[in-house]
Amino acid sequence: MEEELKKLAKSVVDMEIMMEKLNINILRAEERIKSIEKEVLNKEGDK
Amino acid sequence: MGVIDSKEIERANEAYEKVKEELYRLNEEVEAINSKISKIEEKKDIISRTSNFHEKNKLEQVLEGLKKELYSKKMEFNKTIKISNQIQKTFEDSGLKDFFKDYIGEHKRREIDENLQVVQKLKEEKSALYEEKNQKTSKRDQEIEKLKNEFEKNKSRFEKIRSFYESNQELYEHIEKNRKSEDFSGMISGMANVDSKLMFKIMDETAKSKNSDTLQVMDSLVRSLEVKYNDDLQKVNNKKEYSVKNEINKVIEINNQISEYISKVEYLKNKYHDFLKMDNYDPKDSENKISELKRELKEKEDLTRALDVEMEDIIIEENELLNFDMESNDAMVRIKAELDAKILAEERRIEEIKKEKEDILNKKFDLEFKNNNLDNNTEEIVVNSIENDNIELESKILELEEKNFRLRNKEVAHGEISELKIIEKEEYEAIEYGKIKDNMDNLFKDTIDEIENQALFVRESNFFIKMINTWRTNSVKKKAEKEAAAIEDAFNENDAKVNDLEEEITLLEAFAEPNFDCEKYIENLSDEKKDQVKEAYEAVKDLTKEDIDNKIKDKRNEYSDNLKDRFNIQKELLDNEYRRKYGIALPERYFENKLSDQLEKVNYNDYVEDVKEKNEDIKNRNEENEKIREEVSKEIESNQYKIDRYTVKLDRNNDIIEKLEEKKKEQDAERKNNKNDIDINSKKLENLDIELVNHIDDLGSLKDERDNLEVDLGRDKIDTNKEDLENRKLFNNSEKAKVNKEKEELKRLIEEEQRKIEKHKAYEEFKKTNVALRKFGMTDLEKSVLISNAFQMDFRDGFEK
Numbered sequence: 059m060e061e062e063l064k065k066l067a068k069s070v071v072d073m074e075i076m077m078e079k080l081n082i083n084i085l086r087a088e089e090r091i092k093s094i095e096k097e098v099l100n101k102e103g104d105k
Numbered sequence: 106m107g108v109i110d111s112k113e114i115e116r117a118n119e120a121y122e123k124v125k126e127e128l129y130r131l132n133e134e135v136e137a138i139n140s141k142i143s144k145i146e147e148k149k150d151i152i153s154r155t156s157n158f159h160e161k162n163k164l165e166q167v168l169e170g171l172k173k174e175l176y177s178k179k180m181e182f183n184k185t186i187k188i189s190n191q192i193q194k195t196f197e198d199s200g201l202k203d204f205f206k207d208y209i210g211e212h213k214r215r216e217i218d219e220n221l222q223v224v225q226k227l228k229e230e231k232s233a234l235y236e237e238k239n240q241k242t243s244k245r246d247q248e249i250e251k252l253k254n255e256f257e258k259n260k261s262r263f264e265k266i267r268s269f270y271e272s273n274q275e276l277y278e279h280i281e282k283n284r285k286s287e288d289f290s291g292m293i294s295g296m297a298n299v300d301s302k303l304m305f306k307i308m309d310e311t312a313k314s315k316n317s318d319t320l321q322v323m324d325s326l327v328r329s330l331e332v333k334y335n336d337d338l339q340k341v342n343n344k345k346e347y348s349v350k351n352e353i354n355k356v357i358e359i360n361n362q363i364s365e366y367i368s369k370v371e372y373l374k375n376k377y378h379d380f381l382k383m384d385n386y387d388p389k390d391s392e393n394k395i396s397e398l399k400r401e402l403k404e405k406e407d408l409t410r411a412l413d414v415e416m417e418d419i420i421i422e423e424n425e426l427l428n429f430d431m432e433s434n435d436a437m438v439r440i441k442a443e444l445d446a447k448i449l450a451e452e453r454r455i456e457e458i459k460k461e462k463e464d465i466l467n468k469k470f471d472l473e474f475k476n477n478n479l480d481n482n483t484e485e486i487v488v489n490s491i492e493n494d495n496i497e498l499e500s501k502i503l504e505l506e507e508k509n510f511r512l513r514n515k516e517v518a519h520g521e522i523s524e525l526k527i528i529e530k531e532e533y534e535a536i537e538y539g540k541i542k543d544n545m546d547n548l549f550k551d552t553i554d555e556i557e558n559q560a561l562f563v564r565e566s567n568f569f570i571k572m573i574n575t576w577r578t579n580s581v582k583k584k585a586e587k588e589a590a591a592i593e594d595a596f597n598e599n600d601a602k603v604n605d606l607e608e609e610i611t612l613l614e615a616f617a618e619p620n621f622d623c624e625k626y627i628e629n630l631s632d633e634k635k636d637q638v639k640e641a642y643e644a645v646k647d648l649t650k651e652d653i654d655n656k657i658k659d660k661r662n663e664y665s666d667n668l669k670d671r672f673n674i675q676k677e678l679l680d681n682e683y684r685r686k687y688g689i690a691l692p693e694r695y696f697e698n699k700l701s702d703q704l705e706k707v708n709y710n711d712y713v714e715d716v717k718e719k720n721e722d723i724k725n726r727n728e729e730n731e732k733i734r735e736e737v738s739k740e741i742e743s744n745q746y747k748i749d750r751y752t753v754k755l756d757r758n759n760d761i762i763e764k765l766e767e768k769k770k771e772q773d774a775e776r777k778n779n780k781n782d783i784d785i786n787s788k789k790l791e792n793l794d795i796e797l798v799n800h801i802d803d804l805g806s807l808k809d810e811r812d813n814l815e816v817d818l819g820r821d822k823i824d825t826n827k828e829d830l831e832n833r834k835l836f837n838n839s840e841k842a843k844v845n846k847e848k849e850e851l852k853r854l855i856e857e858e859q860r861k862i863e864k865h866k867a868y869e870e871f872k873k874t875n876v877a878l879r880k881f882g883m884t885d886l887e888k889s890v891l892i893s894n895a896f897q898m899d900f901r902d903g904f905e906k
Binding site: 062063065066069070072073076077079080081083084086087088089090091094095097098099 | 111114115117118121122124125128129131132135136138139142145146149152153161164165168171172175178179182185186189193832
């Protein structure tokens with residue numbers, strides 16, 4: 059029973075890590091898109 | 106930890122596996138979006154430089170597409186988080202709560218802390234990368250600009266060098282001449298001459314020819330000097346009057362001088378190179394450029410100020426955010442404490458209700474268990490089973506009784522046979538001895554009677570015959586009368602003999618008995634008889650049983666012989682009597698049939714053997730019957746025993762059945778009571794369930810309130826806002842650094858342009874002075890002084906170096 063519970067706990071922790079990872083990846087992608095917009099498209103606006 | 110079913114754990118695992126799969130899928134898709142962004146980033150510099158509106162529009166569309174895609178992934182991610190929370194809530198309710206709190210909580214916290222550290226690190230890396238990227242971009246831009254200028258410069262320089270080469274033949278010749286005419290000792294002074302001379306020559310010639318690059322010439326000069334130096338050094342080595350040491354020192358000195366000279370020439374070459382540019386240089390260009398650069402500088406200054414203002418705004422926002430963070434945190438802590446207290450109270454009440462429920466359930470289960478046991482109708486089953494046993498017992502008893510009935514019949518049948526067949530041998534034999542004799546006597550009597558009757562008939566019917574034979578019969582009669590006494594004597598003798606033999610045989614048979622008691626045997630006899638018996642007993646008492654039996658056998662044979670004799674004597678007697686009466690012989694036919702059977706019996710031993718055999722058969726049969734009777738009797742007895750036992754059991758079973766029936770009645774009453782209790786407990790449970798559901802709902806609402814507290818207080822965006830502000834600060838700083846660098850660059854360019862103007866002024870002055878010098882025919886040294894003055898610092902500095 060204890061082993062099974064530990065397995066379950068690992069599963070939950072893995073899931074949490076995966077969530078964090080995915081969250082970071084999404085934030086990174088948003089940040090990069092913003093950065094491109096600012097660098098490339100805003101420049102066009104300046105000109 | 107609460108009571109956890111392994112099935113629940115399995116279900117939880119499955120649910121989490123599904124969530125994980127979904128997360129992996131989403132992560133892959135987000136990574137695909139990131140790789141698309143990377144590709145765009147590779148091209149962004151090119152696109153940013155281009156003024157092609159179409160390209161930028163296209164990029165904008167692509168970015169919008171990616172943003173939408175990312176948004177949809179974000180939504181899916183949020184859904185997955187909700188599912189995960191639901192799963193967690195479900196399993197918290199099912200007893201995994203403590204486990205989640207204690208075990209996973211700790212691991213999760215650790216993992217999240219680690220991940221937060223990674224995020225922080227990544228953030229730092231990101232900032233550093235932004236910084237580096239900005240630096241690299243500006244550096245690269247500068248380099249590109251520089252290379253462009255270099256390219257243009259080299260292009261014109263190439264042209265100039267070519268024309269310079271063509272017009273500098275004289276200079277080469279001069280250098281060559283100098284090199285050849287001087288010996289080593291004179292070389293140094295020559296070099297000094299060459300130094301000033303050549304320099305001025307170069308300057309002069311270049312001024313004349315307006316060559317702008319003397320570099321190649323200088324290089325050639327240096328190289329030729331080095332060649333010459335090497336040649337001379339070789340010569341020095343060859344000269345024996347110089348000590349090697351001195352030579353080396355000198356050479357070193359010369360070497361130093363040459364190095365010094367080379368650096369001088371290098372410096373001059375550069376300066377001169379700049380100086381020569383002045384020909385094509387228009388100061389107005391620099392002035393225009395300066396004003397343009399200043400305008401740009403002003404713009405940058407404005408931008409710096411704008412960035413400063415923005416930074417101030419950011420700091421204000423940051424302070425506001427911090428204040429909000431603190432205030433909302435205080436509020437949150439307070440509200441959370443209140444909610445925690447309420448949640449704790451609700452949880453306690455839930456636990457109490459659960460405990461109460463558990464107690465009632467246990468009670469109910471006990472009662473149900475009791476009733477189930479009572480419902481099992483154990484007593485009825487036992488009663489049925491016993492009744493079945495009874496039926497079986499009764500049928501067995503019946504079967505055994507039938508069997509016994511048959512056996513008794515058998516016993517009776519076998520008993521009857523034995524009674525019919527039992528005949529005592531001795532008795533039989535005793536009867537037979539007299540019987541044979543009597544039979545024989547009776548037979549003779551009957552025969553005589555018959556003969557009498559026949560003789561009468563003959564007498565009456567055959568008168569004539571009688572008359573005729575009278576004379577013959579008289580003689581027969583006389584003869585018969587004479588013989589009659591002898592025959593009668595013989596008969597009496599035989600009779601006495603037979604009687605004696607009978608007595609003897611009877612005595613011997615008595616003696617042959619195993620327990621023969623002589624005294625007892627003789628006690629009722631006459632004295633004479635007693636003596637006879639005693640005498641006879643004395644004669645055989647020492648003999649064996651077998652000897653006595655043999656004696657008996659002999660006597661019996663003797664008896665049989667005498668009986669035969671008696672038969673014949675009786676026949677003679679009869680014949681004699683018939684002859685005496687009727688004067689004729691007795692017809693033989695009277696004896697043929699009637700007495701033949703009796704004669705056969707006369708062999709007494711054979712007869713006795715036959716009787717013995719028959720008696721043996723009877724005896725065997727009787728023994729067999731006895732055995733059968735015994736067996737039957739035993740079986741009957743055993744069956745009876747069984748019947749008795751079965752009957753006892755049957756009675757006992759009936760007692761048990763009676764008791765069980767009573768118990769059943771008691772249990773029915775108990776069951777009824779239990780059922781009532783169960784109903785009461787069920788009602789209690791229902792009420793507790795309703796109460797529990799209400800409390801769980803309240804608890805859920807309180808937990809939701811607590812979970813959503815951050816969102817409700819607007820604290821969920823604090824981190825994002827902080828991060829945004831941090832990013833803005835970083836961006837502002839990097840922008841500022843960039844602008845500062847650009848400003849520095851602009852300042853440098855302005856200074857450069859100003860120096861160019863200054864240089865041009867000097868150049869103009871020099872040109873004027875040179876023309877004047879030429880006019881006045883000044884020496885090279887004088888020119889040198891003047892030029893030096895004209896170049897002022899530039900030249901002086903160069904020589905000093």
